[in-house]
Amino acid sequence: MFATCRRLGIGTAAVYTDPDAASPHVAEADVRVRLEGRNGYLDAAQLIAAATAAGADAVHPGYGFLSENAEFAAAVQDAGLTWIGPPVAAVRAMGSKIEAKKMMSAAGVPVLAELDPNTVTQAQLPVLIKASAGGGGRGMRVVRDLDALPGQVEAARREAQSAFGDPTVFCERYLATGHHVEVQVMADAHGTVWAVGERECSIQRRHQKIVEEAPSPLVERVPGMRDRLFEAARLAAKAIDYTGAGTVEFMADDAGEFFFLEMNTRLQVEHPVTEETTGLDLVALQVHVADGGRLDPEPPANRGHSIEVRLYAEDPAKNWQPQAGAVHRFDVPSARAEFTTLGGVGVRLDTGIVDGSEVSIFYDPMLAKVISYAPTRTQAAGVLADALVRTRLHGITTNRDLLVNVLRHPAFLDGETDTAFFETHGLADLAAPSTEADAPRLSAVAAALADAARNRAAATALRDVPGGWRKLASGYQTKRYVDAGGADHEVRYRFTRGRLVLPDDDGIGLVSSTPDRVVLSSHGVERSFAVTTYGDTAFVDSPLGSTKLVAQPRFGDPDAAAAHGSLLAPMPGSVIRIAAAVGDQVTAGQPLIWLEAMKMEHTITAPTGGVLVELNVEAGQQVDVGLVMARVLDPEESEEPQGESR
Incomplete structure (x- = not known):
């Protein structure tokens, strides 16, 4: 804005x-x-x-x-x-999804029938619980088991009340493999209603979009679907005498049949992809219409393809846990524009963070939107994936690797982008680091050699000695790191007459090293690695990808490990509910504690079956990540399991 x-x-x-x-x-x-x-x-x-x-x-x-x-x-x-x-x-009119569906049905817009949560039958499963006043995935739950429905309805009501101040929820049939397709509308007060273009936003987590694109791959391959979509969107806008920017959202099947979901009476987060494919400034048009201005009779023609990804402070590998903390560095070197259209092939950045920003637990975890434009969808995906790989993002854990893997996945490139994308293709694989296979090892070597260069620079007695050269061969130095995936990397090295020797990696050689940049050769191919260190953590950035490495002490601290059976707070947040008391018998996976963080509910379950022997939190308490909130112990286990250091 x-x-x-x-x-x-x-x-x-x-x-x-x-x-x-x-x-x-x-x-x-x-x-x-x-x-x-x-x-x-x-x-x-x-x-x-x-x-x-x-x-x-x-x-x-x-x-x-x-x-x-x-x-x-x-x-x-x-x-x-x-x-x-x-x-x-x-x-x-659109503030209640329940009433909105009735109004759209009367206007001739296809809708999914509303289901009363109190009368849902087994035959109607699965169903989707939705907050009537909601948006952004808040208050939404998929239910496949009728016995679970009452509890899920209550949880959805709590989340809806917290997010919107209105606990009203309803159910509708759940399309497990549908496509989320929406139409951008723009209308003035003089009777002109544009259907500017459609977007596909099917790749979602927790019913919240993370990859959005224009045009929709589904609409592109289904003859006549665009005309029908646009007509339905215009009908929806005209039915409520709409003016300004809005979005009419639909759920569609593979055959191109679609049903009205809701109308967002505002500008959408994903509006940049429509701007890139039309050349419009939708915010400027909002101001123009609010000032009484007229739209042209027809919107501009669409061209090319644009893809947007939402960069979130969250860990997809840990059930999308929100993250809070400092952003030490954020730089997208490929970005050619910020908050404005590109006008050609490239990458645009719309961000709410800068170097040094602090991400709090109180608001949505979205950090930035990274948007690409290119003449073709394949090129747009490639340009965007490359920009994300080259992004320097130090500090907080994000979904960056997941986004890269999605953009490069064969199914995505083929346009197979339904709402079950993560279930179909495996979240664990998609959330894995997007670096090439040898990147973690080379990055660990680079981090170790950058650290050695830093130590040499700080040692005044060796300041005039070139490149680690010594008359006699040194003994091997050893450094250990753990990467973001938990894998260990041990680097053993020494310098012999200025030459790097790695006993386990004869194909790796050192070209040059400074405290912040190391050039390595691997089987004759040279690569540059930028190394940035914050305390014991090093971030290594290269064309192979970005690797986070935590230096490990030579001797571990036996008191640092949490006691057996501990439930640790996975994120900072507020305890909103506790479902057990000390002495209760619990089963593995049983929900025990509910946290609210970033306006979402998160359930903490028992790690094993047994007795709840400790409970260190109470409702309303703020907790920090890593706090031992409770402890579950199998009655047959002693308080001091064999091999556990105390």
Whole structure:
């Protein structure tokens, strides 16, 4: 929004809460206003007061939950401010998914029938529980077992209440292998309604999109589907007298039959792929329409292909656990544009972080959107995957490797992108590091040699001795690292007359080394490795990929290991529910503790069957990652299992 305003010559005012005080959007704004409390972004009164104090004359609601809150839209207008969004009546009409489906059905838009959670039968399974006021995957649950339905409905209601302030949920038939296809609409107050183009957003985790593209591979291969989609989207917009930018979302099957899901009465996170394939600035059009402007009779023609990936602070290999902490370095060297269209082949970056940013537990874990454009889909995928591999992202764990593996997967490149992508192709394989096979070993060697160069540079007595040269051969030095996947890498090396000797890797040679860059040759092929160290952790970046390595001490600390049967907090968060007490008998996999982090519920289960012998947390407590929250012990085991150091 701010980037567009700069291009339009419009001044900007930012609001922020304390966790976001150092956010780039705060620094970018002309003026900024602090909001009280971590939930200040949901406080309509504070936001309107901030706009008034800043001298603003219009409010853009962004992607947040208030962007689809009719009461907030009305309050903005009642305060004499321009609402850069659709009419209040349209927001209200689409604010309840239950009522929206009824309205769309009456307008002739295909819908999936709503199911009452209290009357779902075995024959109707599987079903999808959805929050009526929801979005972003909050409050959504897939249920395949009728006995599990009541508990899942209650969990969905809790999450919906926490996220939206409304616990209403409903069910609908779950299409396990469907395609999530949506149409970008733009309408003015003079009767023109554009169907700008469609996007496919089928690759999702927890019902939240992570890869989005335009045009849709499904729509491209099904004759006549685009015309039918666009007509349904225009019908939906006209049925509620819509103006501004919006998105009509559909679920489709492989044959191209589709059903209305919801209408988002706001700009979508994934709007850049539509901008790249049309050349439009959708935010500028929002401002234009809100100011009473007219659209041209027809939208511009679509061209080429664009793909966006959402870079999240999360660990896909650990059930998508959100991550919090410092971002030491974030650099996408391939990026040619930021918050604006590329105008040609390349990579665009829309980011909310910079070097030194701190990711908190209080908000959505999305860090950035990385977008590519190219004449063909294959080239767009290749350009984007290469940009992600070359990105320097140091500090927090992210889904970067998963995104690279998806973009390079044969099924993705063939356009086989339904909502069961991770189940079909194996999350474990897709979440594995995207580096080439020999990258971890070469990266470990580079880290060890960079460390040796750092030590030489710090040793004043050796400052004038070239490249580790000595008259007599040195003994082998040994360094051990553990990579992000838990694999050990031991590097044994020595220098003999200035030549590197690795007893286990005769094909590896040293070309040059400094504390932050090492050039290695491997069987005659030279590669450069950038090495950046933060304490005991080294990040090694090269064209082979990025490798995180944690240096290991020569002698382990026996007190560092958690006691047998411990339940560790997998992330920082707030305890919202505890389902057992000390002394209770529990079974392996039984849910014991529920955490809320980044507006999502996370269940902590018993690691083994036995007795709950420790419980160190209570409801409402904030916990840090790694805290021992509870401990389960098999009654037949002693408190001191054999071989466990205490």
